[in-house]
Amino acid sequence: MAHTTRSLAVGLLALAVAGCSASAQESVDPAAQTEGTTYPLTVDNCGEEVVFESAPERVVLLESAPVTILDGLGVLDRAVARAGTFSDEYYSADLNRRIDQVEMLSDEIDTAGHLMINAEVVLAQQPDLTLGLPEGLTREGLHDGGSNTLVQPVYCPSDVGDTSFASLYEQIGTYGEVFDRRDEAEDLVADLRARVAAAEEATAADTPERDAAVLYPSVGGGPLYAYGRGSMAQPQLGAAGFTNVFDDTAERVFEVSVEELIARDPDVLVLLYQGDESGVLEAVEGLPGSDALQAIENDDVLVQLFNFTEPPTPLSVDGLERIVERFGTGS
Template sequence: MTAQLPGRIGRRTALAGLLALGAAACTSGAGAEGGAETGRAAGFPLELANCEATLRFESPPERIVLLESAPVTTLDGIGVLDRVVSRGGSFPPGYYDEDLFTRIEAIPALSEEIDAAGHLQINQEVVIAQRPDIVLGLPDGITREAMRGAGAEVLVQDVFCGTDGERARFETLYEEIGTYGRIFDRTGEAEDLVAGLQERVSAVARSAEGLRTTTAAALYPSLGGGPLYTYGAGSMVTAQLDALGIENVFADTAERVFEISAEPLLAADPDVLIVLHQGEGDGSDVVEEMIAQDQLSSLRAVTEQSVLPLLFNFCEPASPLVVDGVVRIHEWLHEIEG
């Protein structure tokens, strides 16, 4: 599943991300001894909680199957993207610089079929045939049990597990990167990546102090007449808007993402709209269809042309791309405010 909308992980009773992080810091009693064994990395075997599961790694994974696009910049940032043996989903060039996109394109694609709601369509047997050590992402039709039976653990983004009502923060991202650092035995690289991202977030927060925009909403429209979704307190969109000093008008809802009708959106009437989309193109066609099918033409943000189409991973889930995203939102706001 690429967009990770409601239906699987989002509605499960799950461990909070911070609990998962705490468990990640603990390894089995054999870990310290294992570091002395020939060829075994220090800290392994490693056990950590991820959603409702406990993952165990005897050593850092060497064969990654990537079933969502969000982890790309984390994997690249800690220097293990070359361990990805195959990928599934949408990887638009708009996310990456030319060099990184070239490297992604060189990774064999198992499936690029995405449904109208943003869900990856893929066959489980195709994934198993890749002989992965770890699978990143859990789209419909893929189960932890089957992957574990084939020798692979499945890692799901903590924000997809449920947040127990906690408001998303950029610390969510930093903790996610730390988890990847431990799994792949790249803790130093993870710390360096986090430090750079923290500097960028701090810089954009300082620069945003003069913005006049006070309210916003982020939307994900299902095309072809499907439902409209928006993002609440558990979404990284809320963390981005908080950093910019802007209120997410739906942050009083604890859910990360939920279906919405036109009426509450018209009642909230936010200053600006962020419309998330996937695939190639600038998203203007997605905005036009959403406005038409959901009767949103009277929204102040629409009439004042304060609508920003943005590729999905620039706002969701927690990856370095959300830092690129908050920078883009900030630059756009400065442009429309003149």
């Protein structure tokens, strides 16, 4: 379970900096954080103005990533339906129980990890907010059906920029504004800041410097994907004491050849997957020449579920703690 890694943060919490900033994104005014949200509220999301006349009451989750933010804000009970993969490993027993009570619309995922669903199925739930925008759905189509849409900023098609833990804190701030849960957002950010600081403290003395790569292998054949500066892998590896071997690439995710991976030869590999873990490690070990990778030779590989890294959510901090637990203290 995701909570098993939190012992690291608990032990080092006194060393952490618990300062908090819950500023919302771009067009949301972060001033007067102790006041409630004033509606109508306009949020800039991927360059689109999304106007909320009131706090959302009927939410459809088209990805699992927002779950831990909504839960931290105390508004998960507003989720009326969900679609995608919601692995038990992400959540506590209590949270899994509550997620299971939310109607599942579709768990069909293609080989690239994309949700397969149509707009009619989503709009039949009469949502006023849809979180996530799978391929085949449009913001305009959902809006015409009565639903606003918010997309994780790292998934925006352009102008994403480098991702950091500030991206996570801003995302929580935006949700806090949208749902009129500013105080809860501040508390959640403060807790996450402390845990990140604890992880950084735990690896600060690690020597020598090491590098790593975060990959998404295609099981059963297909492209190998790597994560650059636009992904949450970048700050996550940095906080865990590693240099991302692909930090010269501004893109969030991109195809990479095995030759390029071997040339960069990271000390550590973090392999992401959705759904079934079977075959993930074998997909990399089966690449031609992969036995030349020192991470493979030394068994310095961590296979973990996608949302433990991407996109920026509290699960990214769980993932950071998992990486530190697996590879920390210079071992």
